[in-house]
Amino acid sequence: MGRRRQGLSKGDRRERAILATARRLLADRPMSRIAIDELAAGAGISRPSFYFYFDSKVGVLTALLDEIAGQMAADTGDWLAGSGADDESLRRSLRTSARLWREHGPLLRQALVEEDPDPALRAFRERILDGFVVKAAERIQRDRDAGFAPPGPSPEALARALVQMKFTVLSSASADDVVDTLVTIMQRAIYGTCG
């Protein structure tokens, strides 16, 4: 609706204040239990003023998510680009992912594991998920071609299941011991031969 021009400050401070408030409140409850009044109050403005800066709560959410989407990609880029059953690079990648989930749990959970009715959040989820799935499937295909990995389900289906598992598991617990579990499952699922 009332979108702001190219303004560089004053309103910008308010926008940041809203985001900061959201980050703070999201630390201990999901967005569904945060009222817009709280975000506005936290930024020192009234609720109608909030709508000057964002279209809705989801706008705030996606702004926050965009901030960390890049970091997520960077965390896994290393492993996605490599090849062969080298589990150290996978473990390192998962460890940094776990750190990210520990820090931004409620935010990532809402965006990546919950089935939110909001189309903008669904779109974000699909975008992120598909990004990982496509890259992971490529890597699996590469490793199969090179003889590192045995044949099995279609690389896309396998990758999708593993990425979804990673999100769900990290969402419910991101302590370091789950990383070991994830590493083992992924390695065996991709490189292990079936018993």
Place this chain on the structure above:
Amino acid sequence: MGRRRQGLSKGDRRERAILATARRLLADRPMSRIAIDELAAGAGISRPSFYFYFDSKVGVLTALLDEIAGQMAADTGDWLAGSGADDESLRRSLRTSARLWREHGPLLRQALVEEDPDPALRAFRERILDGFVVKAAERIQRDRDAGFAPPGPSPEALARALVQMKFTVLSSASADDVVDTLVTIMQRAIYGTCG
């Protein structure tokens, strides 16, 4: 609040009508987007009357979930009770689970993968999840002791990750080809030796 006595009919018909309406509406949208007025109207009563039968929407949800919780347990009981890397029993179990998810998608999704703020739903989720995890962990331990499965992460952690994966994957797609993917991943994660 206003709970009904031991009544056997008339009100019972209404209670069933509410549940039937809920089942019908849940077929194409989640409970969060169904108003109590709709459930009441579908049963031919007014909203206040709805509260005579259920405490809230969640009450309806848990009533519906209880109906199918038993079926879920039966679906997997076969595999959970067995032992050894017999993948036919696992495949059969997953296929019937997939059918259940296809039929009750929105319901199971809301209860088992979404992180609902409602404590009653969380409790249901934990109860079901833990039930499966405990039994699956026992089976894994059994198979390791018998030499069918190699050592690896703690049976509980492994089982939890796999059960969560199963829920998430079946939630997002329950066609029969994902069953193959799940079978492969589970077999390799439990019985496959790492590459």
Place this chain on the structure above:
DNA sequence: ACTGCGAATCAACACTACGTCGAGTATCAC
């Protein structure tokens, strides 16, 4: 056949949250 009591019903109310409108005030450009 009535009477009494619990089952069942709902209009009306109170509350919370969302989003909008329109009339304002601040701020800076010239």
Place this chain on the structure above:
DNA sequence: GTGATACTCGACGTAGTGTTGATTCGCAGT
């Protein structure tokens, strides 16, 4: 100083939840 544009908010409309209190229904007991 005088626009224009950034920003602000009181007041409003809407949609949903849950409660209250009066009322009617159904039937078991005498």
